[in-house]
Amino acid sequence: MPDTIIAPVIPTAPVTPAVLEALRTIVGDKGLILDEQGKQPFVTDWRGTNIGTAAVVVRPANTEEVSRVVKLCFDNGIAIVPQGGNTGLMGGATPWPTHSGILLSLGRMNHVLDVDPVGYSMTVEAGCVLQTLQETAAGHDRFFPLSLGAQGSCMIGGNLSTNAGGVQVLRYGNARNLVMGLEVVLPNGDVWNGLRSLKKDNTGYDLKHLFMGAEGTLGIITKAVLKLWPAPKDVCTAWLAIRDPQAAIEILSEAHAASDDNVGSCELMSRACTDMVLRHIPGTQDPLKADTPWFLLLEWSSSRPKAEGAEGMSDKMEQFLGEQLESGRVLDAVIAQSEAQARNMWVIRESVAPASRAEGPGLSYDISVSISKIPAFIEKGIKASLDILPSIRPYPLGHIGDGNLHFSFMGPKGMDRETLKQYSPAITRAVNDLVRDMAGSISAEHGIGIDKIDELAHYRSRIELDTMRSLKRALDPKNIMNPGKILRL
Ligand SMILES: Cc1cc2nc3c(=O)[nH]c(=O)nc-3n(C[C@H](O)[C@H](O)[C@H](O)COP(=O)(O)OP(=O)(O)OC[C@H]3O[C@@H](n4cnc5c(N)ncnc54)[C@H](O)[C@@H]3O)c2cc1C
CATH class of the missing domain: 3.30.70.2740 (Alpha-Beta Plaits)
Incomplete structure (x- = not known):
C-alpha cells in the first residue's frame, strides 16, 4: 500500500457466523477459502506491495451463485472485492487492510459457452483466462486480439473491468471495443442480462460501457459476448534499432500506408529496458546488437495468406525498412525469420514488468x-x-x-x-x-484502483468527479462494491 495514501472510510459490517453459513449454503465448502495461508495470494497484489485482508474468499461456480452471494452481502451491508487473475497493477483487486468483507474470485467461472465463427463472436464466462480465449478463437480459425504480458493468468472479467489495453490497441482498440454484450450482477444482487451479440443497438444508454473500466466498483461482470476477427495468416515481426523517439513516431506514421493498413503493433523500448530483460529473464537473446538507446518492435499482419510468388508482409517490410534506413530513422533492423525469432522479440517486450520486479x-x-x-x-x-x-x-x-x-x-x-x-x-x-x-x-x-485514487481526485475536474460519484451512488447506494477504489466518495 503506498504510504502516502490514507485509507478511505469503507463499510465495516463483519461476516458473522450466520452469514458464513449462508455463504456455505450458496457456494458449498469448495467455494470458500477461510484459512490465512489459502487467502494470502488473493489479498496480495501482483507486485507484492498492496496487502489487504478478507474475512473469506468466496469462489462461486455460476452467475446464480454470484447473484445470491451479492444479495446476501447487500442485505447485510458487507463489502465485496471482485477479483479475476489478480494481475492488475493499481491495487484494484486487493482489499484495503481495513476490509472486513469478502473477496469474490471469478476463477471457477471459466467456461467458453459458445463460439460463432460465422458471426465472429464468442460468449464466455468472466473467469476465462485470456490466453485460453486467444487459443479458443485460433482453434476456430479466428482471432481474439486482446494481448498483454499477463495473458497467461489474467481473466477476461478483469480485462474488461480495467478496460485493458495491450499490444494490439493500435488496430483493434481497447478491451471495451472488443465487446458486444455483457452479463453483470449489480450491487443489490440483480442480474442484468445484456448478453447481446449485436453490433448495432441504439436503445438508450449503452449500459455495458458503464461496467468496463469501472474496476469492479459498479457490479460484477459474469459473462461477455466478445468480437472475433479473421485469423492472421501472414505475419511479419521486426526489431529496429532507431535514432530516437521522434524517429519512432515518424516510422509508425509512414508504416500505415507502406503495410497497406496492416500495422498490428508498434512498441517502443529503451535500451535500458531490453538490457534489464536480458539480465533477468533466462533464455532471452538480444535480437540486434546495435549501439542505440532506442528500439522499436514493429509487427504487420494480414488475414490473407501470402500467395506463391506474390508480395507478402515480409517483402513489404523489407522494402520499407530499406527506405527508413536511408532516411536515417532506422539505424539497423532484423526481420524475424521464424516463429521462434518473433517469439523472442515479443518475450523481450513482455518481460519488462517481470524483469523490473527482479531489478x-x-x-x-x-x-x-x-x-x-x-x-x-x-x-x-x-x-x-x-x-x-x-x-x-x-x-x-x-x-x-x-x-x-x-x-x-x-x-x-x-x-x-x-x-x-x-x-x-x-x-x-x-x-x-x-x-x-x-x-x-x-x-x-492500468486504471486507478488504490494507487492513483488521490491523483484522480487531483487531476479530474469537479464536474467529472461529481458525475462519477452520482453514478456510483445510484448503482451502489450502500457502497459495498469494491469500496475505496477509484473514488473515496
Ligand atoms: C506482466 C504484466 C503485464 C501487463 N501488461 C498490461 C498491458 O499491456 N496492458 C494493460 O492494460 N494491462 C496490463 N497489465 C495489467 C493487468 O494484467 C490488466 O489490468 C488485466 O486486465 C487485469 O486482469 P485480471 O483478471 O488480473 O484482473 P484483476 O487484477 O483480478 O482485477 C482488476 C480489477 O478488475 C476488477 N475485477 C476483476 N474481475 C472482475 C469482474 N469479473 N467483474 C468486475 N470487476 C472485476 C477488480 O476488482 C480490480 O479492480 C499487465 C500486468 C502484468 C502483471
Missing part, C-alpha cells in the same frame, strides 16, 4: 499523450525527474501507437525501497503535472 524498487507511470507529443514528453519527463533525483534510472517504454508510455524508473543503484519512497511524491507530481500540461491522461490502461 529492485522503482516508480512507474502509465501515461498517455497524443502520439506526436511523445518525444517531447519523454525528454521533459526524464529531465523533471532527474532534477529531483539525479541518480534515478529512467526505463521508458510504451505502446506508442496508442500514445501510451510506461514511463518507468528504477531506483538509484543501492537505494532501498523506503528511501526511494521519499522521492516518490515529488516525482509523481512532476510527471503528472507534465501529463496535464500536455493534455494527456495519468492512467492510460
Whole structure:
C-alpha cells in the first residue's frame, strides 16, 4: 500500500457466523477459502506491495451463485472485492487492510459457452483466462486480439473491468471495443442480462460501457459476448534499432500506408529496458546488437495468406525498412525469420514488468499523450525527474501507437525501497503535472484502483468527479462494491 495514501472510510459490517453459513449454503465448502495461508495470494497484489485482508474468499461456480452471494452481502451491508487473475497493477483487486468483507474470485467461472465463427463472436464466462480465449478463437480459425504480458493468468472479467489495453490497441482498440454484450450482477444482487451479440443497438444508454473500466466498483461482470476477427495468416515481426523517439513516431506514421493498413503493433523500448530483460529473464537473446538507446518492435499482419510468388508482409517490410534506413530513422533492423525469432522479440517486450520486479524498487507511470507529443514528453519527463533525483534510472517504454508510455524508473543503484519512497511524491507530481500540461491522461490502461485514487481526485475536474460519484451512488447506494477504489466518495 503506498504510504502516502490514507485509507478511505469503507463499510465495516463483519461476516458473522450466520452469514458464513449462508455463504456455505450458496457456494458449498469448495467455494470458500477461510484459512490465512489459502487467502494470502488473493489479498496480495501482483507486485507484492498492496496487502489487504478478507474475512473469506468466496469462489462461486455460476452467475446464480454470484447473484445470491451479492444479495446476501447487500442485505447485510458487507463489502465485496471482485477479483479475476489478480494481475492488475493499481491495487484494484486487493482489499484495503481495513476490509472486513469478502473477496469474490471469478476463477471457477471459466467456461467458453459458445463460439460463432460465422458471426465472429464468442460468449464466455468472466473467469476465462485470456490466453485460453486467444487459443479458443485460433482453434476456430479466428482471432481474439486482446494481448498483454499477463495473458497467461489474467481473466477476461478483469480485462474488461480495467478496460485493458495491450499490444494490439493500435488496430483493434481497447478491451471495451472488443465487446458486444455483457452479463453483470449489480450491487443489490440483480442480474442484468445484456448478453447481446449485436453490433448495432441504439436503445438508450449503452449500459455495458458503464461496467468496463469501472474496476469492479459498479457490479460484477459474469459473462461477455466478445468480437472475433479473421485469423492472421501472414505475419511479419521486426526489431529496429532507431535514432530516437521522434524517429519512432515518424516510422509508425509512414508504416500505415507502406503495410497497406496492416500495422498490428508498434512498441517502443529503451535500451535500458531490453538490457534489464536480458539480465533477468533466462533464455532471452538480444535480437540486434546495435549501439542505440532506442528500439522499436514493429509487427504487420494480414488475414490473407501470402500467395506463391506474390508480395507478402515480409517483402513489404523489407522494402520499407530499406527506405527508413536511408532516411536515417532506422539505424539497423532484423526481420524475424521464424516463429521462434518473433517469439523472442515479443518475450523481450513482455518481460519488462517481470524483469523490473527482479531489478529492485522503482516508480512507474502509465501515461498517455497524443502520439506526436511523445518525444517531447519523454525528454521533459526524464529531465523533471532527474532534477529531483539525479541518480534515478529512467526505463521508458510504451505502446506508442496508442500514445501510451510506461514511463518507468528504477531506483538509484543501492537505494532501498523506503528511501526511494521519499522521492516518490515529488516525482509523481512532476510527471503528472507534465501529463496535464500536455493534455494527456495519468492512467492510460492500468486504471486507478488504490494507487492513483488521490491523483484522480487531483487531476479530474469537479464536474467529472461529481458525475462519477452520482453514478456510483445510484448503482451502489450502500457502497459495498469494491469500496475505496477509484473514488473515496
Ligand atoms: C506482466 C504484466 C503485464 C501487463 N501488461 C498490461 C498491458 O499491456 N496492458 C494493460 O492494460 N494491462 C496490463 N497489465 C495489467 C493487468 O494484467 C490488466 O489490468 C488485466 O486486465 C487485469 O486482469 P485480471 O483478471 O488480473 O484482473 P484483476 O487484477 O483480478 O482485477 C482488476 C480489477 O478488475 C476488477 N475485477 C476483476 N474481475 C472482475 C469482474 N469479473 N467483474 C468486475 N470487476 C472485476 C477488480 O476488482 C480490480 O479492480 C499487465 C500486468 C502484468 C502483471
